[in-house]
Amino acid sequence: MNRGPRRAPSAQERSARQSPGDNLRPQAVRLAPLPGILGRLNGPQTMGRGRAFWSGFALLLALAIVYPLFVDGWTVGNTAYFFTWTFMAMGLCLIWGYGGALSFGQTAFFGLSGYSYGVLAINLGSAYGLTFAALAIAVLASLLLAAVLGYFLFYGRISGVFLGIVTLSVTLVFETFMAQTAGPEWAIGAARLNGFNGMTGMPPLTLPWPGGDLALFPGIPLYYLLLATMVLCYLALRVLVNSRFGNVLVAIRENPQRAEMLGYDVRRYQLGTFVIGSGLAGLSGVFYTAWGQYITPSSMGLTAAALPIVWVAVGGRRDLTATLLGTLIVLSAFQSLTVYGSQYALVVMGLLLLFTVLLAPEGFIPAVVRAVTRLPWIDRAQSSRSQAERERRP
Amino acid sequence: MSILETIELQKNFGGVQVARDLSFEMERGEVHCLIGPNGAGKSTFFRLVLGEHQPTAGRIFFDGEDITELASFARIRKGISVKFQVPGIFKDLSVWQNLEIALQHHLEGQGLTAEIARVLEFVDLNAAAGELAGNLSHGQQQWLEIGMAVSVKPRLLLLDEPTAGMSPDETRKTGEMVKTLNAEGVSVLAVEHDMEFVRQIADRVTVLHMGQLFAQGSIAEIEADERVAEIYLGKPDDA
Amino acid sequence: MLQEIFAFLYQFGDAFAFLVLSAAGLAIIFGMMGIINLAHGEFIMCGAYVTVTTARLGLPLPLAILCGALAAGLAGILVERLIIHRLYHRPLDSIVATWGISLIVTQTVLILLGSTMPGIGTPLGSFSIGAFSYSEYRLVLMAVAVLLLIALYLLFNTTRFGLLSRATIQKPQMAQALGVKTSRVYSLTFGLGAALAGLAGGLYAPTMTLVPTMGVTFIVESFVTVVVGGADVFLGTAPAAAVLALIKAVMTGWQGQLFGQIGLLVTVIVVIRILPRGISGWFLKERT
Numbered sequence: 033m034n035r036g037p038r039r040a041p042s043a044q045e046r047s048a049r050q051s052p053g054d055n056l057r058p059q060a061v062r063l064a065p066l067p068g069i070l071g072r073l074n075g076p077q078t079m080g081r082g083r084a085f086w087s088g089f090a091l092l093l094a095l096a097i098v099y100p101l102f103v104d105g106w107t108v109g110n111t112a113y114f115f116t117w118t119f120m121a122m123g124l125c126l127i128w129g130y131g132g133a134l135s136f137g138q139t140a141f142f143g144l145s146g147y148s149y150g151v152l153a154i155n156l157g158s159a160y161g162l163t164f165a166a167l168a169i170a171v172l173a174s175l176l177l178a179a180v181l182g183y184f185l186f187y188g189r190i191s192g193v194f195l196g197i198v199t200l201s202v203t204l205v206f207e208t209f210m211a212q213t214a215g216p217e218w219a220i221g222a223a224r225l226n227g228f229n230g231m232t233g234m235p236p237l238t239l240p241w242p243g244g245d246l247a248l249f250p251g252i253p254l255y256y257l258l259l260a261t262m263v264l265c266y267l268a269l270r271v272l273v274n275s276r277f278g279n280v281l282v283a284i285r286e287n288p289q290r291a292e293m294l295g296y297d298v299r300r301y302q303l304g305t306f307v308i309g310s311g312l313a314g315l316s317g318v319f320y321t322a323w324g325q326y327i328t329p330s331s332m333g334l335t336a337a338a339l340p341i342v343w344v345a346v347g348g349r350r351d352l353t354a355t356l357l358g359t360l361i362v363l364s365a366f367q368s369l370t371v372y373g374s375q376y377a378l379v380v381m382g383l384l385l386l387f388t389v390l391l392a393p394e395g396f397i398p399a400v401v402r403a404v405t406r407l408p409w410i411d412r413a414q415s416s417r418s419q420a421e422r423e424r425r426p
Numbered sequence: 427m428s429i430l431e432t433i434e435l436q437k438n439f440g441g442v443q444v445a446r447d448l449s450f451e452m453e454r455g456e457v458h459c460l461i462g463p464n465g466a467g468k469s470t471f472f473r474l475v476l477g478e479h480q481p482t483a484g485r486i487f488f489d490g491e492d493i494t495e496l497a498s499f500a501r502i503r504k505g506i507s508v509k510f511q512v513p514g515i516f517k518d519l520s521v522w523q524n525l526e527i528a529l530q531h532h533l534e535g536q537g538l539t540a541e542i543a544r545v546l547e548f549v550d551l552n553a554a555a556g557e558l559a560g561n562l563s564h565g566q567q568q569w570l571e572i573g574m575a576v577s578v579k580p581r582l583l584l585l586d587e588p589t590a591g592m593s594p595d596e597t598r599k600t601g602e603m604v605k606t607l608n609a610e611g612v613s614v615l616a617v618e619h620d621m622e623f624v625r626q627i628a629d630r631v632t633v634l635h636m637g638q639l640f641a642q643g644s645i646a647e648i649e650a651d652e653r654v655a656e657i658y659l660g661k662p663d664d665a
Numbered sequence: 666m667l668q669e670i671f672a673f674l675y676q677f678g679d680a681f682a683f684l685v686l687s688a689a690g691l692a693i694i695f696g697m698m699g700i701i702n703l704a705h706g707e708f709i710m711c712g713a714y715v716t717v718t719t720a721r722l723g724l725p726l727p728l729a730i731l732c733g734a735l736a737a738g739l740a741g742i743l744v745e746r747l748i749i750h751r752l753y754h755r756p757l758d759s760i761v762a763t764w765g766i767s768l769i770v771t772q773t774v775l776i777l778l779g780s781t782m783p784g785i786g787t788p789l790g791s792f793s794i795g796a797f798s799y800s801e802y803r804l805v806l807m808a809v810a811v812l813l814l815i816a817l818y819l820l821f822n823t824t825r826f827g828l829l830s831r832a833t834i835q836k837p838q839m840a841q842a843l844g845v846k847t848s849r850v851y852s853l854t855f856g857l858g859a860a861l862a863g864l865a866g867g868l869y870a871p872t873m874t875l876v877p878t879m880g881v882t883f884i885v886e887s888f889v890t891v892v893v894g895g896a897d898v899f900l901g902t903a904p905a906a907a908v909l910a911l912i913k914a915v916m917t918g919w920q921g922q923l924f925g926q927i928g929l930l931v932t933v934i935v936v937i938r939i940l941p942r943g944i945s946g947w948f949l950k951e952r953t
Contacts, residue, residue: 136764279530287516293508295499379768
């Protein structure tokens with residue numbers, strides 16, 4: 033991986049080696065190996081660019097594609113389960129890591145969309161691809177809630193701390209609300225909300241397919257659908273954070289007053305980010321519900337709300353790649369620990385969060401990357417490669 | 427025609443009046459310095475003009491247009507820009523990116539690159555384009571912020587103690603920058619303690635005292651004014 | 666008619682006491698240190714568990730409650746010394762860290778003490794006016810809430826600790842230059858906040874089921890009170906608790922407990938839009 037512009041020592045070393053002319057186009061400048069919008073895949077806001085990174089990416093993606101051929105069905109379904117959570121993590125990374133606004137209640141959107149999907153899918157049925165309509169409407173519900181809530185929060189110009197506790201309160205109240213819907217009067221159409229025990233029986237995502245609809249139970253087709261959506265979201269977010277929008281976003285994180293005094297309507301950018309990130313949390317909620325055909329109020333509880341914070345913080349909140357990899361690693365670690373009981377796994381998660389904050393505030397993946405790129409032999413290889421890249425440019 | 431005009435501006439914090447009946451006017455194209463002892467209301471005046479505070483009473487006109495109700499960012503888009511006292515830069519981003527963010531409003535692609543290079547040249551930060559802004563020297567951070575403030579193509583530039591913490595050499599260089607900008611048509615309003623610097627740049631000087639406009643005139647007139655000397659210049663060293 | 670009025674006042678007083686008691690600790694830590702302590706609920710749980718344990722060992726309830734508060738306070742000082750004091754220059758991170766603590770504590774208690782703990786019944790009796798019957802203990806809680814506000818006012822305005830802590834909060838460097846051990850003030854303030862949480866836990870322990878996650882019961886109400894109140898305990902928390910208690914009493918009377926909570930949440934979201942710095946910010950209007 034190449035070094036981002038954030039790391040001071042390497043930037044200094046570089047400028048010492050470069051001629052003054054090179055400095056005019058420092059590494060912060062896009063290398064633009066691809067034309068137009070795809071050029072934004074690389075940029076100052078994301079770690080990793082150049083041939084080495086994208087070769088690694090392609091290799092990893094190829095491995096992920098052939099993975100189901102080599103493992104049993106349960107593992108495939110389980111890996112798909114990990115994928116369902118990554119959207120919420122990437123959304124939080126955008127809101128918190130890039131935008132600097134700490135939302136503690138992304139699970140509110142997760143739950144809202146999850147339940148919406150359940151209600152819609154039960155009532156609409158799974159024919160004609162209607163489950164995908166349910167998916168779209170469920171995510172839309174989260175976007176709307178985020179827009180309304182975000183309007184009050186950001187246009188009230190409240191500080192980061194308050195944003196955190198208001199969003200957390202929202203998710204906790206949602207949990208309380210759903211937990212008391214046990215009675216038969218709590219039904220929407222054919223869908224019983226079922227209180228604390230949660231809602232079940234919604235159809236999985238179902239693709240209209242020649243020769244019979246294809247119901248995506250946890251298995252190979254669902255795995256591929258989730259993998260493709262995840263990769264697409266990851267790439268789209270990379271483009272977003274390296275675009276003008278992303279520039280303004282990190283500017284607001286660094287110094288909101290200065291950003292405003294450059295003519296940017298800070299509130300609008302924050303609201304936009306919050307809505308996008310919350311929509312992704314909603315997408316996670318839908319996929320989760322469709323995956324297990326099941327959702328409970330505790331998915332919006334205090335513990336559930338803490339977990340996305342753990343994934344994003346531990347991986348590295350200021351970088352999408354670090355967040356994505358970190359989330360998958362922490363999720364699988366969490367699951368292996370659950371063998372000993374989920375309470376033990378949660379203690380470990382708490383400790384992990386504490387140690388991250390104390391020892392590696394930017395997350396463990398950036399810390400590891402930094403340590404590796406500081407090694408002398410790596411540094412030389414990197415700089416000769418970027419030298420070659422510079423020469424290739426017009 | 428005045429570039430900035432305030433009419434009986436008033437601002438209360440709790441029970442305290444920090445600005446009262448501030449009627450101020452500055453001409454298009456001039457370099458105007460705002461001086462006064464600490465607590466005279468200079469920073470409050472800036473915040474009012476920038477929209478960070480809402481006045482309790484009074485109006486603010488920019489280039490003939492009433493901007494009293496506008497949000498800060500909208501005032502910037504009208505053509506006001508500011509350099510804060512404590513450098514307001516994006517410390518974790520590179521110098522280049524700082525300028526890119528300032529310039530991407532109205533430029534992209536080749537034009538953006540060329541303009542970043544031009545601004546870097548202007549604030550003498552060519553050699554540091556790849557550095558993190560937070561690693562620059564204090565003087566360089568001040569210049570970077572001037573560069574960013576200029577990038578939004580202001581017609582009126584507010585400078586809050588632009589030379590604070592600078593060496594005499596850097597101060598002189600900053601003065602040159604201000605004069606160059608002014609020659610390009612930017613009106614400048616600066617809060618400044620360093621009278622040497624004020625002499626170097628100012629066409630006119632306004633003295634604020636106790637939240638009120640106290641005296642106004644050329645630097646020579648102000649320095650000759652005994653009342654001003656009493657409240658401000660006479661003190662050993664307020665800077 | 667009089668009966669209904671009393672019933673409403675009782676509802677209001679009950680809600681007010683709950684909001685004041687559960688928010689006081691959170692508000693002091695937030696007002697003084699700018700930190701939202703997400704382990705607030707766990708300090709409450711700590712106070713409740715210690716209170717019940719010591720009461721079962723035979724200690725009179727008031728003393729047991731004090732033990733609970735003390736235990737939570739000591740735990741608070743420990744947490745501050747070990748973790749929070751490393752994070753003062755990173756307020757958002759300190760909040761995240763307290764969440765880590767919350768997770769660890771809840772789950773550890775679950776592992777060590779199991780999913781519930783036998784409680785002690787509500788002390789004192791009940792009385793009835795008209796068709797309604799009321800708990801006397803709840804009246805005691807109302808009185809304690811008012812006394813607590815008075816005690817805190819005296820603490821911060823008449824004692825040396827109060828003076829030093831306010832000086833430290835307003836001008837840390839200056840206080841340090843004058844010889845105040847600011848780090849000790851921070852420790853004690855955090856400890857005080859935790860002790861108040863423990864007190865709330867102890868006071869409500871007899872009225873509820875003891876489970877490791879019981880802190881959640883308090884946390885929404887205390888968050889909401891602090892957000893609406895802003896940074897000042899007296900100009901913020903107390904009036905916010907009064908306003909919110911009114912809303913909660915009305916909503917609860919109309920639609921039940923849950924709608925009381927929803928009413929609070931909607932209020933807070935609307936209030937934030939109008940008064941970004943809470944009620945105390947409005948009282949101290951723009952005195953920055």
